[in-house]
Amino acid sequence: METVLWRERKRTLFGLPLSFTVYTLTETKLFIKTGFFNIKEEEIRLYRILDITLRRTLEERIFGLGTIHCCTADKTAPEFDIIRIKNSKEIRTLLSNQVEEERSARYVGVREYMGDEEGALEEGGVHE
Secondary structure, three states: OOOEEEEEEOOOHHHOOOOOOEEEEEOOEEEEEEOOOOOEEEEEEHHHEEEEEEEOOHHHHHOOEEEEEEEEOOOOOOEEEEEEEEOHHHHHHHHHHHHHHHHHHOOOOHHHOOOOOOOOOOOOOOOO
8 A cells, every 4th residue: 555645635615625526645646536416536657747836826826725737748647637626836846756756766757758659668567
C-alpha cells in the first residue's frame, strides 16, 4: 500500500467541503473519486503529468482556495482539474515535486511525450 501524501475534498460554497469529489495523492499516483450513487475513480500516474497550472478566481482567493489544472500524456485523462482546494499553492508544489521524483525514478524525459511516436514510452517501460 502506498503512502498517502495528501487527501482533500473539493470545496463548494464558502469553501466548505460539501462535495462528493475526493482527491488523493500518493507517491506515484493521483486518484480522483467523484459521485455518490454512480462513482467514478480516475487514476493518473504522476510521471505522465506534463504541465501544472494554478488558477485562483477572486471568489477562490477570498475563501483561501485554488484550482490546479494539469495536462498529461494520459489518453483517458489528457487534462483535468483539482478543483477548489485549500492550500492550493502548497499542493501544487507538492504535486510538482512528486511528478519530478517519479519521472526521475522512471528515467522519463519530456521528449517521450512530445511527438516522438517511435520512442513513446509504453506503460511501465523505460525509454533510453
